[in-house]
Amino acid sequence: MGKCRNITRLLSDALDRPLTTGEWVAIRLHLPTCSGCRNYRKQIRLLREAAHTMSGISTPGAANGDD
Template sequence: MLPGKCRDVTRLLSDALDRSLTLHERLQVRVHLPACSGCRAYRGQIAVLRTAAQAVGGRGVGDDRDASSAGDERG
C-alpha cells in the first residue's frame, strides 16, 4: 500500500461521484489502483453502496457517474 497516495486516491474516488475528475486526477487514480489492493477494495465498496442507494431510491444503476469507472476513464 502507498499511504500518502492512498489518502489522495480514496478522496478522488469519492469526488468522482460528484464531479468529473481532471485528466491529471484520472491518471493519478489509474497509476495507483493496479498497485494497491486497499484502494481497489475501496472503489468496489463505493460501487456497492452506490448501487444499493440507487435501488432504495428507485433509481436505475448508471443514471449518474459511477465511481467504479473513475480509474477506467479515458480522455
Template sequence: MGKCKNITRLLSDALDRPLSAGEWIAVGLHLPTCSGCRNYRKHISLLRAASREVSGLDRTPETPSDD
C-alpha cells in the first residue's frame, strides 16, 4: 500500500466509514511525501463542505427566542 491510487481511495473511503489503524498509518506515511494526495484530500474536504452547505445539512434549526 502507499501508491497514490490506494491513498486517494482511502481518503475517499474515510468520508464514508472509519478507517482501520493500518489504513490510517498508510495514509499518514504517504501524505507528507506526496503533494498530489495532500491536494486531493484538501479538495475532497472542500467539496464535501460545499455539498453539505448547499444541501442544508450543516444548518442548525432555529430556536424560538424569548422575546
C-alpha cells in the first residue's frame, strides 16, 4: 500500500493547515486499517502537545480533529 506515505503527510499537514473534507475522509478510511499510521498520528500529537507545553502557549478551543 503506497497510501501510507500520503496519509502520514496529510497528518503532518493537518498541524499547519486545514485539511479538505476529502483529505479527512482518506485519513479516516485508512487509519482503522493501519496501525503504522495510527502510531504516527499518536506521535505527532504528542510532539505537538510537548511543543505547546514547552512554549507555554495554551490554545483553548483549538480543534483536534476528533469527534
